[in-house]
Amino acid sequence: MGGGSRTIVVGGGFAGLAAAVRLVAAGREVLVVEAAKQGGGRSRSFFDKVTGREIDNGQHLMMGCYRETLSFMRVIGVPDDALDVQRNLAMTMLKPGGAKVELACPTLPAPLHLAAGLVGMRGLGLMHRAAALRAGLLLPGEIARPDDNETCDAWLRRLGQTPQIRAAFWEPLIWAVLNDDPLVASAAMLLAVLERAFMSSREASSLVIPRRPLSAVYVERAIDYIEARGGAVRFASPARKLELDADGRVVGLTLKSGETLATDQVVSAVPPQALLELLPEAAREHVVFRDVARLEASPIVNLWVTLDEPLLDRPFVGLIASPMHWLWDRDRIEANTGARDAPRDRSLPRMNPSTQASASGAEDSLLSVTISGARGFVDDQPEALRELFLGEIARYFPRARPQIRGFRVVKEKRATISHAAGTYRRRPETLCPIPGLLLAGDWVRTGLPATIEGAVQSGHDAAARVLDNS
Numbered sequence: 001m002g003g004g005s006r007t008i009v010v011g012g013g014f015a016g017l018a019a020a021v022r023l024v025a026a027g028r029e030v031l032v033v034e035a036a037k038q039g040g041g042r043s044r045s046f047f048d049k050v051t052g053r054e055i056d057n058g059q060h061l062m063m064g065c066y067r068e069t070l071s072f073m074r075v076i077g078v079p080d081d082a083l084d085v086q087r088n089l090a091m092t093m094l095k096p097g098g099a100k101v102e103l104a105c106p107t108l109p110a111p112l113h114l115a116a117g118l119v120g121m122r123g124l125g126l127m128h129r130a131a132a133l134r135a136g137l138l139l140p141g142e143i144a145r146p147d148d149n150e151t152c153d154a155w156l157r158r159l160g161q162t163p164q165i166r167a168a169f170w171e172p173l174i175w176a177v178l179n180d181d182p183l184v185a186s187a188a189m190l191l192a193v194l195e196r197a198f199m200s201s202r203e204a205s206s207l208v209i210p211r212r213p214l215s216a217v218y219v220e221r222a223i224d225y226i227e228a229r230g231g232a233v234r235f236a237s238p239a240r241k242l243e244l245d246a247d248g249r250v251v252g253l254t255l256k257s258g259e260t261l262a263t264d265q266v267v268s269a270v271p272p273q274a275l276l277e278l279l280p281e282a283a284r285e286h287v288v289f290r291d292v293a294r295l296e297a298s299p300i301v302n303l304w305v306t307l308d309e310p311l312l313d314r315p316f317v318g319l320i321a322s323p324m325h326w327l328w329d330r331d332r333i334e335a336n337t338g339a340r341d342a343p344r345d346r347s348l349p350r351m352n353p354s355t356q357a358s359a360s361g362a363e364d365s366l367l368s369v370t371i372s373g374a375r376g377f378v379d380d381q382p383e384a385l386r387e388l389f390l391g392e393i394a395r396y397f398p399r400a401r402p403q404i405r406g407f408r409v410v411k412e413k414r415a416t417i418s419h420a421a422g423t424y425r426r427r428p429e430t431l432c433p434i435p436g437l438l439l440a441g442d443w444v445r446t447g448l449p450a451t452i453e454g455a456v457q458s459g460h461d462a463a464a465r466v467l468d469n470s
């Protein structure tokens with residue numbers, strides 16, 4: 001084995017693909033090795049027999065502030081109509097019983113758009129809206145700045161947030177962006193998102209929803225881009241061990257198949273546990289990797305439910321104070337209507353022609369349900385989750401009588417790392433103690449929580465370090 005000019009990227013999720021795309025664009029020779037038979041990692045889609053549709057492993061949402069992600073998507077040629085970009089941030093939350101709380105930000109410069117949106121929130125008393133506004137005014141100053149040891153719960157209490165505004169605005173946001181309980185999640189991580197999303201520009205806070213299954217949106221395009229520029233992607237090729245020389249430098253990568261690939265530069269874009277397994281035992285003792293071993297995971301459970309009729313009158317809603325945080329009407333999202341609040345037009349084409357008509361001849365409606373930070377549900381049997389679903393639908397949609405035609409549970413036990421207060425310092429930098437090994441992945445230290453944007457940024461950071469060295 002000897003060093004080579006080829007960079008090997010381990011892992012073909014957002015982070016690995018973003019790193020590889022940057023590198024081939026700069027003329028580097030790149031090989032991506034991916035353990036699974038497909039790319040995409042924790043943001044992937046697959047054909048599901050129960051629903052008869054191509055579904056994602058979980059509904060994914062982005063924001064206008066996902067600068068690195070949107071630029072990556074532009075580079076690989078994702079067409080504009082693959083993403084539904086809100087003009088202004090707007091969302092509807094339902095209280096038990098079905099009453100709506102609506103946030104609709106007007107066309108004003110940031111952060112005025114949010115301030116006006118919060119003050120004008122329909123369905124919430126003035127006192128609660130005023131509390132949110134007060135928090136918004138405190139955000140840019142030092143007085144409100146939390147450190148990573150402060151929980152979101154403690155921070156929101158410090159900012160005088162009422163239980164009602166917490167339930168209708170802050171807590172859904174925290175579960176969504178930090179995938180963890182506000183009682184444990186880090187307020188500093190939340191602030192990092194608030195600053196990017198709400199303080200920079202109006203467009204930054206707009207929600208961006210993929211209209212197509214994720215693999216079609218970005219995975220296939222990224223792979224085509226890499227291969228068209230001389231790079232290669234090998235699926236079903238799990239890496240087993242990083243090879244180091246006597247000085248501890250990277251000289252190769254051995255795959256589970258036994259094949260050893262020579263290289264002096266490896267970008268690891270795998271989750272924390274998978275990275276630790278690649279390292280020689282002695283390297284794992286380094287304090288950086290001992291901290292990695294202490295990162296904990298937080299699960300997400302997604303329910304994909306085919307109903308005999310649509311439940312929602314809009315693409316998505318949040319449920320206030322429910323373990324089922326968000327409901328998504330996939331047909332509305334996939335239909336290229338652009339009319340967010342219009343009732344579903346059944347004449348519009350569906351994304352997947354394989355959608356099954358039910359025995360009665362009526363078309364099924366596909367709903368996706370997100371349960372974030374799902375520690376209390378991830379070990380439940382599908383029957384228990386179906387009971388939960390029916391109970392919550394009865395609570396929030398008392399007049400609806402949907403019939404379930406198909407029920408599919410997708411559990412991601414290690415959906416993201418936990419962003420419990422005090423976790424950030426355990427996340428490693430791109431440059432790690434092993435020369436020639438660069439770390440990427442949504443869990444690496446990017447200043448962001450473990451999200452698509454964090455993953456893509458980490459991939460771009462790792463690619464930049466490779467290019468610095470060449």
Ligand SMILES: Cc1cc2nc3c(=O)[nH]c(=O)nc-3n(C[C@H](O)[C@H](O)[C@H](O)COP(=O)(O)OP(=O)(O)OC[C@H]3O[C@@H](n4cnc5c(N)ncnc54)[C@H](O)[C@@H]3O)c2cc1C
Nearest residue numbers: 011013014015035041042058060061239415441442451452
């Ligand atoms: C259900 C769910 C919903 C989510 N919702 C959102 C959302 O709405 N918005 C958002 O921004 N983020 C969301 N996320 C988080 C987002 O999916 C992740 O942050 C992102 O996909 C992480 O990408 P990654 O490349 O860092 O890691 P991964 O996607 O985990 O990629 C790592 C890859 O490495 C491969 N691998 C592992 N071990 C080896 C090995 N030994 N050899 C070779 N390959 C290996 C894996 O197979 C995988 O493909 C969600 C996550 C889940 C699970």
